[in-house]
Amino acid sequence: MNHRNLRTAMRVGMLPAGIAIALAPAFASAQEAAAEQQGATTLDRIEVTGSRIRQVDLETAAPVLQLTREDIENQGFSSVADILQNITAVGSPAISRTSPLSSGEAVGGQYIDLRNLGANRTLILVNGKRLGITNDGLQDVAQIPASMVERIEVLKDGASTIYGSDAIAGVVNIITRKNFDGAEANAYMGQYDQGDGTRQVYDFVMGFTGDRGSVTAGVEYSKEDPVWARDRWFSEVRFPTGEKSTPRPGGLSATNQFGTMIRADGSRWNLIRDGQDRDASDFANYRPRNGTDVSNPNQQSTVYSGIERRSVFLNGTFDITDNIHFDTDVLYTDRDSFAQNAGYPYQSVDPGGNWHTPISADSYYNPVGNRANPGAGEDVEFIRRGWDVPREVNNSLTTFRFTGAFSGSFQTGEHFWDWDVGYLYNQNEGKQISTGNLNTAAVAKAVGPSFLNAQGVVQCGTAADPIPLGFGPGACTPWNPMVPAGVTGQGGLADPGVQAFLYLPGQALSETETKSYFANISGTLFTLPAGDVGVAVGYEYRSESGYFSPDALAQTGISTDLASGPTSGGYSLDEVYAELSIPLLADLPFAKELSVSLATRYSDYDTFGDTTNSKFGFTWKPLDQLLVRGTWSEGFRAPTVADLYGGVSQSFEDYTDPCDTSFGSAAGSAACLADVPAGYRQPAQSGGVAAGPGEQSPIPFLSGSNPNLTPETSESKTLGFVWSPTFAEGLNLTLDWWNIRIDNTIVPDSPTDILNDCYIRGIGSRCQSATTFMRDPNTGELTFLSFGGRNAGFQETEGFDFDVNYSLATDYGKFSVAWLNTYVSKNELKTDSLEGAPQQLNGFDGNFRLRSNMNLTWEKGAFGVSWGMRYYSGTKEDCYFDDRCSLPNYQAPDTNGTVVPMNELGSNTFHDLQVRWNAPWNATVAVGANNVFEHYAAPAYNQPNSGFSYYGGFDIGRFMYLKYQQRF
16 A cells, blocks of 8 residues: 655644544554555545545545534533534524424424435434434434534535435534543533523543453433523514514414303303402303403413433444454433423314314303203303413433444455444334323313202203213213313313313324444555555445324324324335545646545335435645545435325414415415405414414314325535645635535425415416315315425525634634635525426525624633624515515515515624633633523514524523533
8 A cells, every 4th residue: 555645735623624533443553564564654544424435635525514522512502403503504403492382203302404405304423324213204413412422524415325315415423432531520501591491411421441442431411491482572472573672462362261152143252350250150240252352372382392311322342353343332312302382272163173062051151051041041152272281292202222333454465455244223212292182072071061969069961860070981070161260169170170081191102213234345446656546335224114103082083182193114225335536646736636536326225116326526636735626416315204104194284374465475466366255364273363474274284194205316516625825824714615406305395385386376286176275165264275295396505615714823822713604595496396486495584595603712721712603694584564574575586576575684693602711620610601692683473493483593592501521
C-alpha cells in the first residue's frame, strides 16, 4: 500500500464536513508494522459516513456536518433530538410537542426532518446501523442518551445506494462513545422564566480498556415537565393578536361547563349562573343561551407535552485474535409522555351519525320532561363539555436494540481488506392510555328514563322496572348534563359515580420489530499512479414487521375517542451493493487530487418487487487549500407497514374550508358557489360556525392505508467547494448547492389539501365524489370525507448550504466562530399527476427560506463563554383577519391566478448564552440560558406544527439551566 501525506486542507477539526472514525484495531496494527518495514509514517484509514470504503482522506464528495462531543456540551439543549433540531438543514418537527391532540404510537417521540421532506425520508443510524422505526417509518432520536454520544454526523445528501431505503433527504449517524477509561457523572437542571417546564437530566458513564478489549456503559434519566397553554400568552386563547397584553378574545368553544339544552323548537337554554348551585332539573332556573355561555378549552390543555425517559446503553469490543474482533452495542429505553386537552365537547346529536343520546322525557333530570309536564314532556338535545374530566393521553414506549458483529482484516500482497458480519435486532413496544372520552352506550343509558327511588336516590329505569345503581355490567348511574362543573350531588360530572360509569380508559398497543443480517468487505483492488483503487461490496437481509391495536371500544366506535382499525403486517427484502473509488490524478499542477466514486444497490422486496439505485461522485483539488466536490444519486423510499396495512380510522381533523366566506381563500368563486350557498360558513366542532381556520370537523373523517402503494423514487445532486486559505490559518469555508426531486411521492393527504386542490387549484379529480368528499346539498356542510396515502405527483427542493469556521489563538484567549446557513431557493409539491402548477411551500408556514446559526466561543484557562444566535427568516400564511392581512392581493403560480390574501410574518432570532468553569477537582460547572432575551414570534394562525397559533419549533420563553459534570 502506498501512503500519502495529508494535504493542508485536511487539518483535523478544520472542516464542518465531519467524519465517522471507525478504525479496526487489527488493521491499525498491521499498518503500523508495514510502516516500520518501509520506514515511512502511515495514516490510518477511516470510514466516512456515506461511504463503506475506508480511506485516508477526510474529505468526500458528499457534504457531511459534524457535531463533536465538545459542541454538544457547550450548548444548553439536553437531548439528542433538541440538538439536532437546531441544525439549519433540519426542517419543522414531524410531530410537535405543542400538538396535544396528536395521537398514535409515534406521539412522545422526537423525529428529525432533513430538508423539510418528511422525517420518514431521513435515515437515522447508530454507529452506522439503522435505528428501529415505528409502523409509520419514524425513528425517535431522543431515545439515544446524550451522555453516550461521541459525535453526530449529518450527511446532507441522498444515500440509498449505501444504506438502502429512506435515505432520500440524508442520513444522521449517531456515533457513541467507546474505548472509554474512567467514569463521568452529569447533572442538568433547568426551567422557564415562568417557573414551569422543569427539565432534569442525570447520567453516569463508566468504562475500561484492557489488552483484549473495552466496555463502555452509560445510564441516563431525564424528565421534562409539561407546560400549560393557559400560562403562555399565545395559547391562553385560540387566536391572539401579536400583543402579549391584549389577546384576541375569539375562538372560544360553544360548549361550556354548564351545558346547553336544545328544545324541539330549536331554542337553546342554559342554567342561570349567579354563583349559586341551582337545581338543574327545575326549568325555572334556565334562561335563553347567550354569547357568554362559552368555554376556553385552552385553559385545560398542555402547550408543551411532558416526557420522562430512562435509558441504558452499553458498547463493548473484544479481540478474539489479533485479526478477529467482536463488537456489540445494546440500548434499552423506557419513555413515557403526557399531554392533556379540555374535556370532550359532547353533543347528544352526533353530526357524524354515530350516536343519538337525548335526555329522555322520562329522565328525572329533564326540566321539561314528564315530571315537570305530566304527559307532555319532551326529549331534550344537549351540548356539554366534560370540563370535570379532561382528556389525557399517556404514551409509553420500551425499546430494546442489539447489534453484534464479528470483524477483522487480512492482507493480500500489499493490499489490506476489512470485513464484518453481524446481526441487528430492534424492538419497540408501545402502550397508549387515553382518558376523558365518554362511552356513548353508557351515556344513552345515563340520560335515559330515571326516577327518585324510595331511598331518595335517583336511579336509572322506572319504578316498575329499575336498573341497579352502579357502573358494573347491567348497572347504570344517571347523569344530569346540565349540572355546572364542580357541583356535586345532582348527578353532574363532578360525582365520582357518574364519572366511573360514563368514562372508560382507552388502550392501544403497538409493536415493531427490525431484524437485519449483514456482511461487508472493503479494501483495495490495485494501485494506480494516483493511489489505491478502493472497493466495498456487501449483502443485507432486513425484515420489518409491526402492529397497532386499539382496544374494543375504539374498534367498535362506541367511544368519543372515535373508531379506529388495527394495523398489522410486515415486509422483508434482500439487498446487495457495490462501491468503487478510483483516484485518477494526484500531485499535478491544478490536479493535486482528482478522484471519482461509483456505487449501486439492488433491493428486492417481497411486497412490490425490486429496484436498483446508483450514485456518482467526484472530488477535485486544483490547489492544496481548495476542494471541489459533487454527487449525483438515485434514491427510493419503500411504503411503511402503516402505509400498506393500516386500518381505517375516524378522526375529527383540523381543517380549513376554502369556501368559508369569513376566512376561506376561494370564497365567492364559481367553484364554491356551485357547491355551497351564499354566505356559507364552515361549521364548528361544537356547534355554530368556526371562529377561524383550522377548526375541528364536527363529523369524523375517514383515513386509512393503501396496499397498492409503490416506492417513491428520487434524484439528488450536489455541487460545492471547501476552501481553507493559507493566508488565514484556522479559516475554513464551504459552499454546497443541492437539489432533491422525489417522484411518485407517497402523499400524506389531508382534508385541507383535498379541498384546496378542488376549489383553489381546480383539480377535478379531487372534487366531490364517493371516494373524496361530499356536501349537504342544502347547507353545503361536509357530510363525508376520506383521505389516505397515495402515489401522486412530485416534490422538489433546492438550495445552498454555506458554512464558515474560524478559530484564532491570542494572548487574550482562543476565539472561534461557527456560522452555518441553509438557504432554500425552491420547495414545490405536486399532489397529483395532472397538468398545472405545483404548490409553493417555500416561505410558507414552517418552511423557512433561510435558517442561520452563529456560535461564538471564547476560552482562556479554566473559563469559557459561548454565545449562540439562531435565525429564522420570515414566512407567509393564509390571511384570516383584516387587521393582519399584509398581502391582500397576493398571487402565486399554484393559485391559477386567483388572488389569495396572505399575512406576512417577520423573521426571528433567538440568542443563547453559556458560561462555564473547569474546576480544579476535575469538574465542569456551566450556567446558561436559551432564548436569553425572551423573544417571542408573532402568532401563526395556520398553526404550523402546533395545536396553537404559534410555530411549534420556536422557543416558548427564556429557559435557564445549570450543568455539573464530574470526571473520575
